[in-house]
Amino acid sequence: MMLTRQVYRMPKAGSLHDLALQTERISYPKPDEVCVQVKAIGLNFADIFAMQGLYSATPAGSFIPGLEFSGVVVAVGSGVAEWQVGDRVMGATKFGGYVSHLNINHRYVIALPQEWSFEEGAGFLVQGLTAYYALTQLGNLQPGMTVLIHSAAGGVGILANRICKKLGTYTIGSVGQENKVRFLQEEEAYDAVILRGGDFKRKLEEALRGRPLELIMECIGGKILQQGWEIMAPMGRMVVYGNASFSSYGAKPNYPKLIWKFLRRPQIDPLKLPTLNKSLMGFNLIYLYEQTDLMHRLLRELQDLGLKPQHIGHVFEFNQMYEAIRLFQSGKTVGKVVVRV
Structure with a gap:
């Protein structure tokens, strides 16, 4: 046929x-x-x-x-x-x-x-697995933790917050536009929502209310990544699964702009990680595609949460x-x- x-x-x-x-x-x-x-x-x-x-x-x-x-x-x-x-x-x-x-x-x-x-x-599937794997396998998500979720109104961000809430964590979402703040406040149970801007670091410190920042779902890059890393508490984990700051609105990449951003990207020295006692991890779901047994196990666990x-x-x-x-x-x-x- x-x-x-x-x-x-x-x-x-x-x-x-x-x-x-x-x-x-x-x-x-x-x-x-x-x-x-x-x-x-x-x-x-x-x-x-x-x-x-x-x-x-x-x-x-x-x-x-x-x-x-x-x-x-x-x-x-x-x-x-x-x-x-x-x-x-x-x-x-x-x-x-x-x-x-x-x-x-x-x-x-x-x-x-x-x-x-x-x-x-x-x-x-893709965004649910991304959120679940990053939070639970790499981030070691535990009840009571404080989690920062970037692109909080996106597909991964929404599911990440719902997963966190099932485990009883305090979540802070960051977004780039005002209308997304309203959406999250009305539709999703974030504990705090930040509109990213030049004062992001101050807003994050205020949203923490003295809590240690223990896990970051990082997908922005640039200064936002650097500031989150600096505020993250000892024993904290940052999981990088994207770099939205490198995206472009045009049909083709703007290579001069990308090169400029690349040269100004955060420089995190691996030699300092033991002293800082922080972890920086990255993953790409597509490289797990061949690990079908692992994917099915994660999917069963994810479905058992009963998310909307x-x-x-x-x-x-x-x-x-x-x-x-x-x-x-x-x-x-x-x-x-x-x-x-």
């Missing part, structure tokens, strides 16, 4: 202008695969960095962006027993998500909760992919940006 599918494909990484909608053939799934008719696609910063050529894990040559999706199983490989045609699923893929149909190993999809929409399913579904802030249609990407780049989004297929 051969299906026809619609895909957004890049001839190579470099410019968002090169992303093109194409019609391609897709074969019957291999014995260990299922074919999913995609209903919703979740956008991530990794998509943008990959398309601009700033992501080390980007495939060489032509590739299809996209890391997470939800949909319906429409064909099942001969060796797959746990899935049937018609099952509602959500999944993670190492690129290849900007499509109407995809074949994927059966272990990279899980059941979409019956009460969740396809849009909610497309916004959960992801907050879906913006929904676009499949033919509006460019508009969705542009809004996502702007930094004006709240919650998850999803493209409906």
Whole structure:
């Protein structure tokens, strides 16, 4: 059996202008695969960095962006027993998500909760796993800790706060725009919310109210990273999972600006870490993609928390992919940006 599918494909990484909608053939799934008719696609910063050529894990040559999706199983490989045609699923893929149909190993999809929409399913796996792994595996999240979560109104930030609250921690969220402060105060249970600016360090110290800052979910970089590091208490852990300060609104990277930021980036000396008694860790979820047993264990633990579904802030249609990407780049989004297929 051969299906026809619609895909957004890049001839190579470099410019968002090169992303093109194409019609391609897709074969019957291999014995260990299922074919999913995609209903919703979740956008991530990794998509943008990959398309601009700033992501080390980007495939060489032509590739299809996209890391997470939800949909319906429409064909099942001969060796797959746990899935049937018609099952509602959500999944993670190492690129290849900007499509109407995809074949994927059966272990990279899980059941979409019956009460969740396809849009909610497309916004959960990558960002939920990112938040959970960073907090619990690297951050050693414990009840009573004080946690700073940057990009607090984004998909990772929202789920990170909900995970923290399940474990009884004090959370401080930081955002870059005033409307996001209001959203968090009204919709999410942060204990304090900071609007980042030139006085960020003072605001953070005030929000701590004498508490030791023990864990930072860092995705901004630059001065914000440096100031958080300085305030973080001994035995504290900073987990870096992104660098929003290096993102650009244009189709291509602004290399002079990136070089300037790179040269002015914080310099943290490893030789001083024992004296400071602080930990700096970094990870990229895509490098854990092959660790399927670990991913499934983390997913079971994450699902056992019983979190509310992801907050879906913006929904676009499949033919509006460019508009969705542009809004996502702007930094004006709240919650998850999803493209409906």
